[in-house]
Amino acid sequence: MEMIIDIKNLKKTFDNGKIVALDGVNLQVDDGEFISIMGPSGSGKSTLLNMIGALDRPDSGMIKVAGRNLMKEKDLSSFRARKIGFIFQLHNLIPNLTALENVEIPMFEGPYKDMMEERAMELLEYFGLVDKANRLPSELSGGERQRVAIARALANDPSIILADEPTGSLDSKTEKKILRKLKELNREHKVTIVLVTHDPRVASMASRIIKILDGKIVGG
Numbered sequence: 220m221e222m223i224i225d226i227k228n229l230k231k232t233f234d235n236g237k238i239v240a241l242d243g244v245n246l247q248v249d250d251g252e253f254i255s256i257m258g259p260s261g262s263g264k265s266t267l268l269n270m271i272g273a274l275d276r277p278d279s280g281m282i283k284v285a286g287r288n289l290m291k292e293k294d295l296s297s298f299r300a301r302k303i304g305f306i307f308q309l310h311n312l313i314p315n316l317t318a319l320e321n322v323e324i325p326m327f328e329g330p331y332k333d334m335m336e337e338r339a340m341e342l343l344e345y346f347g348l349v350d351k352a353n354r355l356p357s358e359l360s361g362g363e364r365q366r367v368a369i370a371r372a373l374a375n376d377p378s379i380i381l382a383d384e385p386t387g388s389l390d391s392k393t394e395k396k397i398l399r400k401l402k403e404l405n406r407e408h409k410v411t412i413v414l415v416t417h418d419p420r421v422a423s424m425a426s427r428i429i430k431i432l433d434g435k436i437v438g439g
């Protein structure tokens with residue numbers, strides 16, 4: 220199987236090298252895999268996700284994602300918009316835009332820019348949200364908002380979905396529904412998923428669990 224993420228000896232520090240967030244990470248992920256990343260607070264999970272999603276640059280090492288060498292890639296934002304779907308808790312919906320408009324946002328830069336509304340409605344339909352298309356985020360439940368966020372993450376048909384505690388603030392019934400959708404996307408649409416979580420039950424949805432400690436991968 221083809222490798223979609225290939226990371227070798229990746230290092231990332233903050234504060235002029237005083238804080239070592241990633242300390243020589245090696246990780247290979249096959250196309251179509253569903254992996255979880257677990258580890259204590261401060262172990263480097265979000266930093267690793269940010270490197271994979273091209274949100275920030277590593278100090279040294281090698282990182283290839285979806286066939287691109289991110290150490291050399293000049294236009295990280297265009298790479299990101301085309302290849303990566305983000306489901307981050309802090310990356311919330313834009314409050315003064317409707318569900319439909321929120322899903323359309325990433326499409327301005329992508330392959331669906333001439334059919335944004337049609338594509339966004341299709342995604343909302345997939346998540347059972349057609350009747351909520353014109354509502355603002357404040358008029359939706361937490362689970363509905365999270366489904367809109369996942370629909371938005373899928374807008375440009377990304378090769379990889381990066382999810383940071385995607386169900387953190389949801390009740391267990393809604394959490395199950397969201398996780399089932401992610402699993403379905405992985406199985407039926409072959410989207411590679413990398414999910415960061417503290418919760419062992421959530422992590423066990425994946426086919427492989429990676430453990431990280433003090434910026435190093437220690438198992439998985």
Ligand SMILES: Nc1ncnc2c1ncn2[C@@H]1O[C@H](COP(=O)(O)OP(=O)(O)OP(=O)(O)O)[C@@H](O)[C@H]1O
Nearest residue numbers: 233234238239240259260261262263264265266267
């Ligand atoms: N922008 C930054 N500037 C300075 N230090 C940072 C920055 N981002 C992360 N760090 C530090 O790097 C280390 C790894 O942080 P990271 O956010 O990757 O951990 P995490 O495993 O995701 O933690 P949590 O589970 O609490 O979210 C921590 O010591 C953190 O304080």
